[in-house]
Amino acid sequence: MTNQTDDIEAPIRAFILNDILRNPDFPLTDDEPLITGGLIDSHALVEIAVFLEREFDVVVPDTELTPEHLDSVADMAQRVRREHAQGAG
Amino acid sequence: MSAPTPTLAERFLARVAERPDADALIFVGDNDQDQCFSFSHLLSESARFAALLAKHGIGRGDLVLIALPASPAQVFAFWGTLLLGATPSLFPYPRPKGLDAQLRALAEASGARAVLADGEIGAWETRVAGRDCPLLDVRSLPASAPPPELVGVGDADIAYMQFTSGTTGRSKGVMLSHGAVLRFCVGFAEALSLHDADISINWLPLYHDFGLFAGLVVPLLHGSPVVLMSPLKWVRHPAAFFAAIHRHRATLTWSSNAAYLHAVHNVRDQDLDGIDLGSLRCWIAGGEPVLYDCQQAFYERIARYGLREDAILAGYGMAENTLSVSVARPGRRVTVDWVNMAALIRHGRAEPLERADPRSRPIVSSGPPLPGTEVRIVAADGQPLGKRAVGAIEIRTPSLFSGYHGHPDLTARMLRADGWYHTGDSGYLADGQLYVFGRRDDLIKHAGHGIHPQDIEAIAEALPEVRPGRSAAFGVPDEHLGSERIVLACDLAPGISEADHPRIEREIRRRVYAELQVALGELLLSRRGWVVRTANGKLSRGASREKYLHMTRAP
Numbered sequence: 001m002t003n004q005t006d007d008i009e010a011p012i013r014a015f016i017l018n019d020i021l022r023n024p025d026f027p028l029t030d031d032e033p034l035i036t037g038g039l040i041d042s043h044a045l046v047e048i049a050v051f052l053e054r055e056f057d058v059v060v061p062d063t064e065l066t067p068e069h070l071d072s073v074a075d076m077a078q079r080v081r082r083e084h085a086q087g088a089g
Numbered sequence: 090m091s092a093p094t095p096t097l098a099e100r101f102l103a104r105v106a107e108r109p110d111a112d113a114l115i116f117v118g119d120n121d122q123d124q125c126f127s128f129s130h131l132l133s134e135s136a137r138f139a140a141l142l143a144k145h146g147i148g149r150g151d152l153v154l155i156a157l158p159a160s161p162a163q164v165f166a167f168w169g170t171l172l173l174g175a176t177p178s179l180f181p182y183p184r185p186k187g188l189d190a191q192l193r194a195l196a197e198a199s200g201a202r203a204v205l206a207d208g209e210i211g212a213w214e215t216r217v218a219g220r221d222c223p224l225l226d227v228r229s230l231p232a233s234a235p236p237p238e239l240v241g242v243g244d245a246d247i248a249y250m251q252f253t254s255g256t257t258g259r260s261k262g263v264m265l266s267h268g269a270v271l272r273f274c275v276g277f278a279e280a281l282s283l284h285d286a287d288i289s290i291n292w293l294p295l296y297h298d299f300g301l302f303a304g305l306v307v308p309l310l311h312g313s314p315v316v317l318m319s320p321l322k323w324v325r326h327p328a329a330f331f332a333a334i335h336r337h338r339a340t341l342t343w344s345s346n347a348a349y350l351h352a353v354h355n356v357r358d359q360d361l362d363g364i365d366l367g368s369l370r371c372w373i374a375g376g377e378p379v380l381y382d383c384q385q386a387f388y389e390r391i392a393r394y395g396l397r398e399d400a401i402l403a404g405y406g407m408a409e410n411t412l413s414v415s416v417a418r419p420g421r422r423v424t425v426d427w428v429n430m431a432a433l434i435r436h437g438r439a440e441p442l443e444r445a446d447p448r449s450r451p452i453v454s455s456g457p458p459l460p461g462t463e464v465r466i467v468a469a470d471g472q473p474l475g476k477r478a479v480g481a482i483e484i485r486t487p488s489l490f491s492g493y494h495g496h497p498d499l500t501a502r503m504l505r506a507d508g509w510y511h512t513g514d515s516g517y518l519a520d521g522q523l524y525v526f527g528r529r530d531d532l533i534k535h536a537g538h539g540i541h542p543q544d545i546e547a548i549a550e551a552l553p554e555v556r557p558g559r560s561a562a563f564g565v566p567d568e569h570l571g572s573e574r575i576v577l578a579c580d581l582a583p584g585i586s587e588a589d590h591p592r593i594e595r596e597i598r599r600r601v602y603a604e605l606q607v608a609l610g611e612l613l614l615s616r617r618g619w620v621v622r623t624a625n626g627k628l629s630r631g632a633s634r635e636k637y638l639h640m641t642r643a644p
Binding site: 023026032033035036037039040042044049050062065 | 119321322324325355536591595597598599600601602603606607608609611
């Protein structure tokens, strides 16, 4: 699962496995649906948003706290990268 | 308070006539911009919804499903439906994708005649189960409309339909008459000594009985203003709720036990700078058992902002009773009973112990019964039990439901001819206070929602890999959630290899989410028969739960 862009995916995956799922052994993939896949409750998105904001210095508005926006580790990493790119440009 | 008039709409109109210009509804929007509506403004906005519904033939006795976000429109739609003598029912919102199918299934099963929505629902066939059930988009409301003439609705007509647990065809519609709701309003207002100067504030979802009746209907019909905030905003910015209490000098509010911990974990001191909560005289928790440790952690966290200890109270109720059976009376510190928990479990008696005794455990009082409410504790054979004996809670009250929609057999079993309703919860009475700690039969209390284990087991057993009748769902306490985590154990069919487990787990989780919008806390898949059954082969959820707790208990 590791690749050269894993700097953002890895901490998100670790947070979800350890703090939300509390099952570090689950074979979670980056594109796996988290909410619609029934792995985590939608209210855990709030905790994940707080984590993303703290860890990556981004702002995640309430309107994005839905499975349509953030349903996988890949969605979350992409969200962080997009804001970082905008901030840099 | 004067004797109740026969219907909610009449009582509402009486309040509008008394105080047309007084504040009725204040909605805390995004960026903390408050939208204010006076009683007469609330009526004129509700009349627009009534006109839209009337144009589509909705009238006395018709069921209207309201699928709107937490907003002023949700409140207008509720009163607008009642103005026509029709029966509103609020549907959960937000609706993740896939819930549209459930709204449709509910419309079919419930006999609804219209659905009010905000236009985000996909294709909708107007004919549902052979009758008209149009989807009415709130963007097509008339600009203004006069309030309709009231139709002859009686005390026994259905004022509200509360769907319990889940939104599929499996959920039950609890039918509440105008008489039941109005009698509840009188009793609840008396228990809380509600007065004209009270300002209530609420973030609980209105599609739950607690949010709707405590947070909206009781105060409005009493003539006092209601401040509302969306549940999503509470989840995301709990500090905004405390700021709104301060800004509006609110006196009453409501929450779940899980909400205590949400505030403890997610409110930062810098967000509460300058906030004074001294106006609050009631912060009443309910909807799930209230735990002493959660209540204490909340008080210790928030006390420095002026929250009074005697405001932190608990109550007990259920949709079948409109809402509360009992509630702690404001102005007195909550009663906590320290009992010998081991003896309670073994002998079914709540023996009081000194708090300092290492064997003692605290049980938070749910308060005395409401005025006019009878509560009794009975043994398994139905014989009434005495003080401090633990048994099944039964109630006989002026605010009981009229039955489950379309389920006369179930109604007859739960609501008996002599007027006693079997709640399915267990608890005891001591010194006039009701203590509740048992589960509502096997119901799982997950973050303020009741989940029927049968629903989860049926989803799992639809997979060919799961042995029929060999799965058990149950709730276990979760300190992080302040609520229950859902555990599902499934025995697998012969020949399933361990390599298949992740695929089966993913499939079960995906289906549980698609149907119930909850995530399993833990899924146990066993190839050797883990689920506990009784001697005659019947599934035992309780014993399976005990086995799980024993297995996971720290050594």
